[in-house]
Amino acid sequence: MKNGEKTASQSNKEGSFEFPSLSGNLETDVVVVGGGIAGLSVAYMLSRAGRKCVVIERNEIGVGHTGLSNAHLADALDGRYFQLQKIYGTENTKLAAQSHTTAIDTIEEIIERENIDCDFKRLDGYLSLHPSDRIKTLRQEFEASRAAGLPTELVSHAPGIKLRERISLKFPRQAQFHTLKYLKGLSQAILKYGGQIFTSTNILDVDNEGATIANGRISANHIVVATSTPLNSTVRVHVTQLSYRSYVIGATIAKGSIAPALWWDTGDQHSVHSTSPYHYARIQPLNVQYDLLVSGGLVHKLLAD
DSSP: OHHHHHHHHHHTGGGOOOOOOOOSOEEEEEEEEOOSHHHHHHHHHHHHTTOOEEEEOSSOTTTTTTTTSOOEEOSOOSSOHHHHHHHHOHHHHHHHHHHHHHHHHHHHHHHHHHTOOSOOEEEEEEEEOOTTSOHHHHHHHHHHHHHTTOOOEEESOOTTOOSSOOOEEEEEEEEEOOHHHHHHHHHHHHHHTTOEEEOSOOEEEEETTEEEETTEEEEEEEEEEOOSSOOOSSSOGGGGOOOEEEEEEEEEEETTSSOOOEEEEOOOTTOSSTTOOOEEEEEEEOSSSEEEEEEEEEEEEOOOO
16 A cells, blocks of 8 residues: 555654554555554564564554553562462563563663663662561562562662661662653654554454454454454453553652652552552653652552442
8 A cells, every 4th residue: 555655654754753544455464453562562573673564553652551651661560479479480480570671671772772762761669568568578579589580689778768767679770761752762663664553543353364444454464462452353352351540640849859769569458459559659850940750559440330
């Protein structure tokens, strides 16, 4: 589809973050459904390797889970390593740790290779006890994370937390970034390597030979579904998925008044919710006078009306 290819290339001219919708038929090697960090990362790797790749997003790039994320890049997991060890064993838990560490390293490599300005910063993360929790949790997590190959440390307190001295678990060399700035740079790189991106295009169905859109057909040898809810016309997965909600606020603070880090607590152990709602915080550069303190969490299941 020559017209579509021309439009897709022109749409990102002068750094614009807009892409055309797809109308008509198109042939490609790989179609990636979903324009969040997962879909664009797959498309980037494939395009850079010389594969003909097309990304289809029903809304705009990054407006879903990626754009609404807390932008922590961490190998500290919400599901504790000592719990994963009990279920999957030490070796499989080690693979989980390695995959998260590798993901952070890969994002850093892409940022450097493609010269993406997205506020990426390496910094340490600190897991501290929620007042309802016991020191046993941190000691178990320390032992399990070390067994998984992570260089964690038990420290007397987390920097920036001055209410009281309390032991915390330090996760070195975590990272943070600006997700939408990163996706913009990743999109530009995909186009540079010959890939195509179409937004405001809804996939109606996928099969072994491609994907069907409202007014056309994408023929492809391979299909990658990178959406928060899987596309499946036989078994509707989304009807069995639970809905959760979390919250976040941002407050301006004096520039440099708090040293950057990532902070989490272990969550409310007495909560009625199965998720043990926890808090997180980080610092985001804002301007020459202020930083932004980003604080959020308290995830819980949404109850039906």
